[in-house]
Amino acid sequence: MSYALKTTRPLVNVLRMTDSEKLPGMGFIYGSMDNAKEEIAANLGNEEGAYKEIWKIIDDKREFQLHRHLQAAAYYLNPRFQYLDSFSTHREIKIGLMVCMEKLIPNEEDKL
Template identity: 55%
Template sequence: MDERSFWPSVVYSLKTTKPLVEVLRIVDGEQSPAMAFIYGAMDECKEKIAKNFDNEVSSYNEIWDIIDEKWEHQMHRDLHAAAYYLNPQFKWSPNVSQHPEIKRGLYNCMDRLIKSNDIYMKIEAQLDDYKYKKGMFGCRASLNSYMKRVPVTWWGHYGDEVPELQAFAMKILGFTFSASSCERNWSTFNQVHTKRRNRLSM
């Protein structure tokens, strides 16, 4: 092992893959449905990778491009964006993402899953109660527990005043998720690390 090429490559691999492994752990966790967290976890993963390289774009841009490609073409689903919106741990956070694809994903899911126009319009109106913490959403118990409870359980406790939205949110947040599709992508990352090792040894 030539230390001039081997150890820098090991450090690079750890800095780029450790945050991704943390996402896989969330996805394959058995304690709560991962759907509520996968969109936020992927955003946080990218930020951790950037921070690991002191935010020097040239150092992590190659990995970010791969993540974006896999997310858009293989892993990303409107369900992930809708679940992000319906998870109060993200929606009520001061750092909530305002990317248009989040709300677009929510409405795409509503279009596909809600057949009744009456129920659709009720949910559309009830979203404001959730967004602005009206009614039971703003009670002390709700505000003290949304960061602690599993999101689908939280909706079951505090969504009674908006039953249509409650049922929709619990359906979205209760979907299961598998890491098998993520694991198929590791070969691509291996190729990047191999190419980097080759460049370091030259």
């Protein structure tokens, strides 16, 4: 029972946040999923063997359903995440931002 609570509570918190009327979920879900994974690891004593399988399930689902360029751009532009020490600047996030910018500003001369 303890294991189930330690591993699902962070994910339920993300789900509740995305269903909230207080915050728009788009700008928060990418970073919140990363935070939930870290919380799961901490809840399980940061022992990779204890959380590795759960992280894989999360990553598989995230890759299929949540990992989109717009999600990455929303994360990158969200000030709540941008000023944290844990802010991620992985290449995939920057690519997501650039792809969205290309769609918003398709003309080269407008980019200057």
